[in-house]
Amino acid sequence: MTHIQHNPFLSRAGQFFWRYAGAVSVRVKVLGIVLGVIILLGIFIIVQMRAVLTSVLLWDLGQQGIAITRNIVLETDTIMQDGTIDDLGELFSERREHFSSPSHNTQVDYIALTGPDGAVLLAEGLYDPAETLISIAQPEGSSHELFVSSDETVTEVREGTAYGTLHVGLSQLLVHQTVDQASFNIFSVTIVMVAVGFAAAFLLTWVLTRPLTDLVAAASAVERGDLERTVPRWADDEIGELATAFNAMTASLKRADEERGERERLREQYISGIIDAQENERQRIARELHDSTSQSLTSLLVGLQNLHGTRSPDELPARIETLRGIVAHTLDEVRQLSWQLRPSILDDLGLKSALAHHIESAQAQYGLPVDLVIQGLDDRLPAALETTVYRIVQESLTNVVRYAKATAVSVFVGVRGETIRVIVEDNGVGFDPAAVQREKKSLGLQGIRERAGLFGGTLTIESSPGAGATLVIEIPYPTEQAVS
Ligand SMILES: Nc1ncnc2c1ncn2[C@@H]1O[C@H](COP(=O)(O)OP(=O)(O)OP(=O)(O)O)[C@@H](O)[C@H]1O
Numbered sequence: 339m340t341h342i343q344h345n346p347f348l349s350r351a352g353q354f355f356w357r358y359a360g361a362v363s364v365r366v367k368v369l370g371i372v373l374g375v376i377i378l379l380g381i382f383i384i385v386q387m388r389a390v391l392t393s394v395l396l397w398d399l400g401q402q403g404i405a406i407t408r409n410i411v412l413e414t415d416t417i418m419q420d421g422t423i424d425d426l427g428e429l430f431s432e433r434r435e436h437f438s439s440p441s442h443n444t445q446v447d448y449i450a451l452t453g454p455d456g457a458v459l460l461a462e463g464l465y466d467p468a469e470t471l472i473s474i475a476q477p478e479g480s481s482h483e484l485f486v487s488s489d490e491t492v493t494e495v496r497e498g499t500a501y502g503t504l505h506v507g508l509s510q511l512l513v514h515q516t517v518d519q520a521s522f523n524i525f526s527v528t529i530v531m532v533a534v535g536f537a538a539a540f541l542l543t544w545v546l547t548r549p550l551t552d553l554v555a556a557a558s559a560v561e562r563g564d565l566e567r568t569v570p571r572w573a574d575d576e577i578g579e580l581a582t583a584f585n586a587m588t589a590s591l592k593r594a595d596e597e598r599g600e601r602e603r604l605r606e607q608y609i610s611g612i613i614d615a616q617e618n619e620r621q622r623i624a625r626e627l628h629d630s631t632s633q634s635l636t637s638l639l640v641g642l643q644n645l646h647g648t649r650s651p652d653e654l655p656a657r658i659e660t661l662r663g664i665v666a667h668t669l670d671e672v673r674q675l676s677w678q679l680r681p682s683i684l685d686d687l688g689l690k691s692a693l694a695h696h697i698e699s700a701q702a703q704y705g706l707p708v709d710l711v712i713q714g715l716d717d718r719l720p721a722a723l724e725t726t727v728y729r730i731v732q733e734s735l736t737n738v739v740r741y742a743k744a745t746a747v748s749v750f751v752g753v754r755g756e757t758i759r760v761i762v763e764d765n766g767v768g769f770d771p772a773a774v775q776r777e778k779k780s781l782g783l784q785g786i787r788e789r790a791g792l793f794g795g796t797l798t799i800e801s802s803p804g805a806g807a808t809l810v811i812e813i814p815y816p817t818e819q820a821v822s
Pocket residue numbers: 737738741742764766767768769774780781782783784806807
């Protein structure tokens with residue numbers, strides 16, 4: 339193949355050939371190859387056979403000619419001992435007839451006797467002394483010579499006798515007729531073979547291309563989005579395997595498509611949930627600001643106005659103390675609100691301190707003993723990752739407080755190798771994770787999964803009713819990313 343690429347002419351010729359041969363259907367290709375091979379074979383056999391058969395038959399004709407000539411020479415000797423030239427004429431005529439009869443299967447064109455000077459002494463048949471003859475090579479020691487006429491129609495045998503040279507001409511007509519007949523027979527067989535080959539190739543390509551046509555139709559249907567489409571397995575061969583592989587591919591495409599659709603739906607649900615939750619959160623903050631903070635600030639304002647009207651300076655310290663109390667209370671509320679929105683400790687002191695602080699306040703608030711273990715978190719993680727881990731722990735603990743009725747909780751956060759692992763385990767009532775997943779109403783666990791997923795991580799829930807719950811979150815974290 340490489341030498342074709344090296345030869346620019348061949349390469350161009352090959353491309354030219356393939357532009358046309360490659361464009362036709364498989365059926366035409368197979369038919370072309372089969373018919374081409376049969377016809378070439380037929381032509382080759384006919385040419386070869388003609389050459390071989392002609393040379394064999396001509397050689398045979400020559401040998402027959404020699405035998406006939408020998409016979410006539412002997413007879414001539416006998417007659418010429420006491421006969422006349424007329425007797426010899428009779429002999430030639432009789433011999434010619436005899437050897438040309440159908441039982442001999444030769445055709446003697448002429449028998450002639452010429453003198454030493456070349457003059458014709460006696461001729462029987464179509465002898466033409468002016469005819470140009472070409473000598474044929476003879477085995478050494480042979481007493482006769484062989485010639486062929488320039489138009490290749492006559493083989494002549496010559497033998498010298500005491501009375502002159504004897505010429506016996508044999509027609510090659512029978513030889514050529516035999517060769518033509520044989521050629522015609524082979525040609526007929528070739529035609530029959532072409533017909534049989536055509537039928538066989540047609541059947542073969544039908545068997546081959548029918549399932550391929552099905553596959554092409556199915557593939558374009560799949561391309562248009564029809565993932566229900568399958569193709570029948572016609573036979574247990576390579577094409578059958580292709581059909582099976584195609585069906586398997588379509589099935590897995592369909593599965594992937596369904597999974598993608600499901601993921602998409604969940605994501606949409608999650609996003610709209612998040613938006614709702616954000617809206618609720620804003621509502622809560624607005625209400626809080628309105629009901630509590632602005633009430634306090636209003637009292638403060640009224641208190642300050644009232645200060646103007648105070649006549650007795652003795653009342654002042656008590657009033658100022660009341661106002662200070664209001665300010666301190668308001669400050670507390672604002673701090674708490676801001677902490678709920680985002681714990682500043684996470685940005686200032688990092689994940690480790692933020693987790694410790696959160697768990698401490700959860701313990702104080704709900705009286706739930708939480709065992710916190712942190713491993714390998716001495717360096718800061720990227721801010722987004724720290725927030726993710728913090729929110730995951732926060733949501734897990736909220737769930738435990740809300741549903742688990744647990745008496746003990748343990749929280750583990752560790753970086754080992756290239757993975758950050760968060761494990762939150764409680765000994766509470768447990769739940770059926772599959773059922774929760776099916777209901778798809780709540781956002782907490784799905785939020786954990788989504789948050790971890792943003793970093794290529796996963797959530798595994800191990801729980802069953804009555805057996806506590808364990809959440810394992812694993813997030814890949816290549817160590818070279820570590821922020822020191
Ligand atoms: N630690 C746990 N122990 C027992 N049940 C739990 C626990 N964690 C979750 N569940 C169950 O799984 C359900 C789904 O929890 P998830 O956090 O996803 O949603 P939610 O807490 O109900 O709502 P949201 O978190 O959106 O406010 C909960 O309703 C609860 O029944």
